Structures are given as C-alpha cells and as structure tokens.
Amino acid sequence: MTSFEEAPAGDAHVGESIFKTKCAYCHTLDKHAGHKQGPNLNGLFGRQAGTAAGYSYSAANKDIGVVWGENTLYDYLLNPKQYIPGTKKMFHGLKKPQDRADVIAFLKQSTA
Template identity: 70%
Template sequence: MATFNEAPPGDRKAGEKIFKTKCAHCHTIEKGAAHKLGPNLNGLFGRQAGTSPGYSYSASNKIKAVIWGEDTLYEYLLNPKKYFPGTRKASPLLEKPKERGDLIAFLKESTQ
C-alpha cells in the first residue's frame, strides 16, 4: 500500500468536488457547524480521532487514539471500516491515490 508521501500531489479543486459528492451529505467543515450523520470536520488535522465535542463515536474510533494528519487520513480513506473495525462509517471507499490526495488537499485548507 502506498503512503501519503508516495501519493500524487493533491488538487484542492478536485478535492472540493469529491467532498461535495461523497462526503458533504454526512459531514460539515465550517467552524461551529452542527454535526450531521458524521462529525463536523473543522479542526480535523492534529486532533485525536473520536474527540470532536458533541458527537457520539464508535468505541473502536476512540480506542485507536489516532492523531489526524495527511498520512493517517490517507490510510483511513482507503477503507474506513478496516481502519476502525466496528465503525459506523458507511462511506464509499476512495481507492485511487489521486482522489485521496485531492480530498486531503481540500480538507487541509478548508478545515483550519
């Protein structure tokens, strides 16, 4: 499996399209926005998994204690249910390295 460092450079605009079509129905990114089916992703990078206030996470999400960065998110987006066994996340897998890199580029800029 390739790592984030081996991935093609991310394209923020392409990542925005991916977010809108595959993620926005469950997640918000604006500071102070409400959680949806999934947690608000604002402040994602550098935050420990399972700690966004006001959202109920699966036990496996809390126990793994991952700190979100480009590398951990890149691996997670490939197969969320494998990354966190028992997670409720039912999103489409992002198998293409370019798609994951694009989404990460968008989230890195949009969730700060």
C-alpha cells in the same frame, strides 16, 4: 495505527468537487456548523480520532488513538471500516490514490 503509504500531493480544487459528491452529505466543515450523520471536520488535522466535542462516536473510533494528518487520512480514506474495525462509518472509501490526495488537500485548506 501507523501509516503505510505517504500521501501524494493533491489538488484542493478537485478535492472540493469530490468532497461535495462523496462526503458533504455526512460531514460539515464550518467551525460553527453542527454535526451531521458524521462529525464536523473543522479542526481535523492534529485532532485525535473520536474526540470532536458533541459527536457520538463508536468505541472503535474513541479507542484507536489515531491523530489525523495527511498520511493517516490517506490510509483511512482507502477503506474506513478496515482502518478502524468497528467504526459506524458507512462510507466504503476512495479507491483511487489521487482522489484521496485531492480530498486531503481540500480538507487541509478548508478545516484549519
């Protein structure tokens, strides 16, 4: 899948707050943390979807062939179920472009 929109610049500090309220229930970021309902996001950028070791992904995630980067995440976070039909992700997405950009800026800083 290709990106349709380029991600705008984000604010990692604002993104941290959004992550804590919208994402942290299902995802961890620490390299040594386990998975929650969703996979650990450490090392996310440059990783192919559906490949975090030890997490049980849906076939849709394993087969999509997306490599996570700013633009793919920007599109994905708008509507995960539309981006990867058949995903088991229960999150409905972040509709505001700046919210997505801010979360991505935080993830870039926190998952390297």
